Amino acid sequence: MKVYETNEIKNIALLGSKGSGKTTLAEAMLYECGVIKRRGSIEAKNTVSDYFPVEKEYGYSVFSTIFYAEFLNKKLNVIDCPGSDDFVGNAITALNVTDTGVILIDAQYGVEVGTQNIFRTTAQLKKPVIFAMNQLDGEKADYDNVIEQMTEIFGPKVTPIQYPLSVGPGFNAMIDVLLMKKYSWGPDGGVPTIEEIPAEEMEKAQELHQKLVEAAAENDETLMEKFFDQGHLSEDEMREGIRKGLVDRSIYPVFCVSALKDMGVRRMMEFLGNVVPFVEDMPAPVDTEGDEVKPDSKGPLSLFMFKTTVEPHIGEVSYFKVMSGTLTPGVDLNNVDRGSKERIAQIFCVCGQFKTPVDKLCAGDIGATVKLKDARTGNTLDEKGCEYRFDFIKYPAPKYQRAIRPVTESDAEKLSEILTRMHEEDPTWQVEQSKELKQTILSGQGEFHLRTLKWRVENNDKLPIIFEEPKIPYRETITKAARADYRHKKQSGGAGQFGEVHLIIEPYTEGMPAPDTYRFGNQEYKMNVRDTQEIPLEWGGKLIIHNCIVGGAIDARFIPAIVKGLMDRMEQGPLTGSYARDVRVCIYDGKMHPVDSNEISFRLAGRNAFSEAFRNANPKILEPVYDVDVMVPADVMGDVMSDLQGRRAIIMGMSSENGFEKIQARVPLKEMSSYSTALSSITGGRSSFTMKFSSYELVPGDVQEKLLKAYAESNSEE
Template sequence: MKSYNTEHIKNVVLVGHSGSGKTSLAECMLFEAGAINRRGTVADNNTVSDYNELEHERSNSIFSSLMHVEWKDAKINIIDTPGMDDFIGEVYAAFKVADTGILVLNAANGVEVGTEMIWEYADHLKKPMLIVANHLDHEKTDFENTIDQAKERFGRKVTVVQYPFNQGLEFNSIIDVLTMTMYVFGSDGGKPEKKPIPESEMEKANRLHNDLIETIAENDEGLMEKFFDKGTLEESDMQKGLLISIRNHELFPVFCTSAKHNMGSGRLMGFIDYCCPSAADLNPEKTTTGLDIPCNPNNPTVAFIFKTVSESHLGDMSYIKVCSGKISTGMDLVNTSNNTTERLSQLFILQGKKRENVNEVVAGDICATVKLKKTHTNNTLAAKGQDVEMSKIIFPESKVQAAVEVHNKGDEEKMGLALHHIAEEDPTIIIDHNQELKQTIVNAQGELHLAVVKWKIEHLYNIKLDWVKPRIPYRETIQKSVRSDYRHKKQSGGAGQFAEVHMIVEPYYEGMPDPKDVTVRGREEFELKWGGKLVFYNCIVGGSIDTRFLPSILKGVNEKMTNGPLTGSYVRDVRVSVFDGKMHAVDSNDMAF
C-alpha cells in the first residue's frame, strides 16, 4: 500500500441495528475498491468483517473489525460494529477513533429500537454522521417513511442527498440531488450508468437540490453571500460547504444502497473521499487534563489504544489510533497511563483477520501491534517527555449480572485468569470477586453478552460453567439496646493476656441523642463501606481502661460487624458505648483488647 498523508486518511465507523446490512455494505465497499475480488455474505460465513467462529455460529457481528480501502486520493479505514445492544461497548470504542459515523438503516423497517442510543452517543461526541438507507431492494421498503422517522428522531439536519427512483423488488436506480444525476445499475450492481433525471422527477429533484444548497449555505457566511448573489453554488463551493456542515454536525446527508446487490457503495465512498473530514479537519482530541492534541504528523508522537484482542499464537493484539506524530517499528514509547515503556516490535494494517506489515503509521491512521506487556484498552502511548494521557472511552454501565459456578472446583483459579483476560478484551465486562457473597460476579450488557462470555470460557479455556443467580447481600442490625461484658484471660507461661470490657450496644438512627446513663468523653462516627454507620463512644471513667486501648476495642467491633450472628452478613447502624472494664499492668495489651 502506498503512503497517505494525514489529510487523505478517512476513518469511518458503520453503526446501526442488527440486520441493517453493515457487514454487507462493508463487503461492497471492499469489493468496489478492489480490496477483494469476490463479495462474501453473512449467510455463507465468508465476509471479511465477520471472521470469528462465534460470529459464524450466530450469523451476527459480535466484535468490531477493522478494514481499509484505497479510493481515489484517500485511504478509508472502515470499522464494522455489531448492532445488538449487548455489544454496545464495541460501538463506543469505534466511535472514539472514527472521524465520521455512518448510520445504516434498514429502509424496510425504518428507525429501529436501539438506534436512538447509538445516535445519542454520536451526538454527545459531536461526531460527523452520514445516513445510509439500505435494503431498498426489499419488497416492503419505504424510503420516505424511513427518512420521516429519521428526521423525527434525529432532527431536521437529516438531509436527502440521494433518493430511490424505483424502490422495491425492481430497485436499480438512484437519483442524486447533489450531482443532479440518475445512477442506473445493472443486475450485478457495481459501477452505474449515468443518466439524466426523468422529467417526472425533476420537480422533486430540484426541490431537494435547493434544500441541500440552502442547508450548506446556512453554515458558512461566505457561501451564504454567494448563494444570495447567484441563487446557486459552484461545485467547489458545494464541496467546501458540505465539509464544513458535516464537520460541524450541522448536516446529516442521506444516501441510498442495496448492499445485497452491490448498488450505491461506490458513490458513498466517493462522497467520503470528497466531503468527509479527516482527523486533521476536526477539532483536536483532548487529554484527560483538557489539553488539545492536534492531529499533525510533525508533532511529537501520541497514540491511543482503543481495543485489545487476544489472538491465538500471537498473544494480545492492540488496536492503535495515532493521534499525533508518527509511530514506526522498533520505536520505544512510554505508556503514560502507568509509566511503563513499550517497544513496537511490529505494526500491522488490518483487513479483518488478515494482517499486513508496515514500517510506519502517521497521525490520523489506525493500525495494530502485538506483544505489548502492560498496555491495554484506554491507555496512551507517547514519545518520551510527552506527559499526556488521552481522554478515555467512557463505557456504559452494566445492565445484568450473574454468578459463576464451575463444574470442576479445581478450575476456579483457572477461571479467574480466564475472566481477567476476557475483561481486558471487553471493558464492558466487569468482574467482581465478591468476598461478602463468596461468589465471582460477572456484570455485562445483556443475556447474549453473558452467553458470549460463557462460550469463550468453554471454547478457549476449556472450562465448563453455569450462570447462577448472585446471592442476596443481606444486612443485619441490632434491634434493642443491650449491655455486654467480657473478660479475656490467657496464661501460658511468661507474659499473659488480660482484658475486660463493658459496653452498651444499641440500634443507631440519625439524630440520636448521646447516651444519658453514662459519661460521654469522646464520640467517633464511621460511614461503613457496606452502608449505614457505626458510632463509637468513649465513656470510660476513673481510668479503668487506658485510652490507648480504645482503638483496639474499636478494631474488634469493626471485625465483628463484618460477620453478623444471623446470616454472617455485614452489620450496620450500630452504636457502641464502652463505659467500664479492667486491665492488668503487665498482661494487658492491644492484642488482648
C-alpha cells in the same frame, strides 16, 4: 502500499442496530475498492468482519472489525461495529477514535432504539453523522415513512441526498439530488448506469436539490452570499458547504443502498472520499492535561492503544491511533500509564484478520502491532520527551451480572487470567472479586454479552465454567435503641479468659447530638462520654463508638479489642451475615480479671454483646435500589409497565422522547437480575434501559422474613 499523509486520511465508524446490514455493507465496500475479489456472506461464514469463531457460531458481530480502503487517492479507515446493545462498548470505542459515523437504518423497520442510543453517543462526542438507508429491496421497505420518522426524531437536519424510484424486491434505481443524475443497476448490482433524470421526476428532484443547496450554503457566509446572488452553487461549492455542515452537525445526509445487492454503495463511498471531513478538519482531541493535541505528522510521536484482541495464529494484537507524529517500525516508546518501555517492532494496516506490513503511519492513521510486553487497552505510548496522555473513552455502567466460577476449583487462577485478558478486549466486561459476597462477579451490558464470554471461555480456552445468580449485597441496620451485656469466661487450666462488656446501641444519623441519658424499663443509664471514634465504613454508612466507661471498669488498653469485636459484627451482621451500617454504640460498663483478662476475651465479649443488642433493636434489612430508565415503543409500554410493577418498581415518571416512551422507575437490584432478557422478550428487542445505583431502602416485611429463613437454613446446613 502507499504512505498516506494526514490530509489524505479519513476515519469512519460503521454503526447501526442489530440486523441493519453493517457487515454486509462492509463486504460491499471492500469489494468496490478492490480489496476483496468476491463478497462473502454471513450465512457462508466467510466475511471479512465476522472472523472470530464465536461470531461464526452465533451469526452476529461480537467485536468491532477494522479495515481500510484506498479510494479516490484517499485512505478510508473503517471500523465496523456490532449492532447489539450488549456490545455497545465497541461502538463507543470506535466513535472516540474516528471522525465520522455512518449509521445504517433498516428501511423495513426504521429508527430503532439502538439507532437512537448510538445517535445520542455521536451527539455527546460531537461527531458528524451520515445516514445510509439499507435494505430498500426488503419486502417491508418504506422509504417515505422512514424519512418522515427520521425527521421527527433527529430533526430538520435530516437531508436526503438520494431517493429511490421504487422500494421492495424491485428496487434497482434512485435519483441523486446532489449530482442531479439517475442511477440504476442490473440484477447483480455493482457498476451503475448513470443517466439524466426522467422528466416525471424532475420537479421532485429539483425541490430536494434546492433544499440541499440551502443546507450546504447555511454553513459558509461566502457560499450563502453566492447562493443569494446566483440561486445555485457548483458541485465543488456544495461539497465544501456539506463538509462544513457535517463538522458542525448542522446536516445529516441520507443515502440509499442495498448492501446485499451492492447497489448505491460505490456512490456513497465517493461521497465518503470526496466530502466527509479529513482527520485534520475535526476539532483536535484533548489530553488529560486539557491541552489540544493536533494530528501533526511532524509533531512528537504519541500512540493511543484503543483495542486489544487475541487472534487465531497470531496471538495478542494491539490496535492504535497515531495521535501525533509519524510512526516507523523499530521505534522505542514509553508507556506513560504503566511506566514501562515498548518496542514497536512491526506495524500493520488492518483488514479484518489480514494484516499488511507498512513502513510508516502518519498522525491520524489507524494501525496495529503485535506482541507488546506490557501495553493495555487505554494506554498511551510516547516517544522520549513527549508527555501526552489520553483517557477520553467513557463506557456505560453495566446492566447485567452473574457470579462466575470454574467447574473445577483448582482452575480458579486460570479463570482469573482469562477474565483479565477478556476485559482487555472489551472493557465493558467487568470483573470483581467480592469479599462481601464471597463470589467472583462478572458484569456486562446484557445476557448475550455474558453468554458470549462463557462460550469463548469454554470453547476457545477449554475451561468449563458455571454462571450463578449473584448474591445481593444487603445491609443490616437497627431502628431503635437496645442494651445488652455479655461475659466471656473460659477456664481450661493455667491462664483463663475473662472479659465482660455492657453496651447500648442505637440508629445513627448524621448530626445527631451526643448521647446523654437512656431509659430501659425502669432503669436509667446516664452516659459520660470520655472518647469518641467515628469509623466510615467501606460499604457505606458509619459506626460511631463512644467510650463512656467510668471508674476504670475496663482498662483503656482493652477498648481497641472491643472495637474489633464490634467491627467483626458490622462486617458480618447478626441477621443475614451482610454488612451492617449506621449504628452508634456506647460502651458504658464491664468487668476485668487481674490475671485472665486479655484482648481476645474482650473482643469476643464486645462481639456477642453487640449481637444481642442488635437483635433487640428492631433490626431491619436494607436492599440496594437502582434508578432505571427504560426506552420503549408506545405499543408495548403497558406490558413493560406491568412487568416493572411485578418487580416491586416505583414508577417515578414518564415522558416522550423522539418517538419513544421513557419510563423512569426505582427498582430493587434483586428484581433486576434477568431484566435485560425479559425486556428484550416483551418488546422484541426494540427497547433499551440504563440503571444506576440510587440508595439503600428497607425491604418489605415479607421479603425480610424470607431472607432470615434462608440464612438460618444455610447456617444449619453448614
